Amino acid sequence: MSDYAAAHLTDIDEIDDGRCAFRPIRLHFGITSFAANAWTGRNAGDRIINEHDEAGEVEELYVVQSGRATFELDGERVDAPAGTFVVARPGVKRTAFAEEPDTTILAVGGAAAGQAYEPDGWELWTPFNALYEEGRYAEAAAGARAAADAHPEYAGLQYNLACCESLAGETAEAIEHLGRAIDRSEQFRALAARDSDFDPVRDEPAFQALVAR
DSSP states (O other): OOSOOOOOGGGSOOBOOSSOOEEOHHHHHTOOSSEEEEEEESSTTOEEEEEEOOTTSOEEEEEEEESEEEEEETTEEEEEETTOEEEEOTTOOEEEEESSTTEEEEEEEEOOTTOOOOOOOHHHHHHHHHHHHTTOHHHHHHHHHHHHHHOTTOHHHHHHHHHHHHHTTOHHHHHHHHHHHHHHOTHHHHHHHHOGGGGGGTTOHHHHHHHHO
């Protein structure tokens, strides 16, 4: 396999979760040491970056690749024409809007200081998140299962699938995929112990064994 790769922005298909569609650059290239995605606002006024704060998680660098954007960072507005760099530390609430049609923002993120970056496969989970939010857990699980089977390396994808399976009454499957998530990343053991999505399986001995280790 070659040690380099190249692609134009439009070579990378967008993923749409019903909010802000994005192009999964990290996933496309198989990058494992940092996150990278690109969002495009088709029309002036479109939200490009979903509002979030990355509390306790990653630092993010945003680059306005084309067009013009307005960032809102902890309530302060920052004008950002093409070529602008914006850094947001963990905990800073951020979002961005297109001021011109076809405004594209590249986002690059890394782990919090002193931690190693671990890709969790959220890009692959994204198409099923809307079903989860709507309470259509069996449908979300059915869709995410194929992605999880094809990409067992992503603990976050396994974990989200297990959540849906638990809520859908698919007990054995939920425990299996939770076990896979924990095997890949120990952080999911403590998370599952307090996650209400696992209330339907909380009394199962196999679940208790997973979270008690």
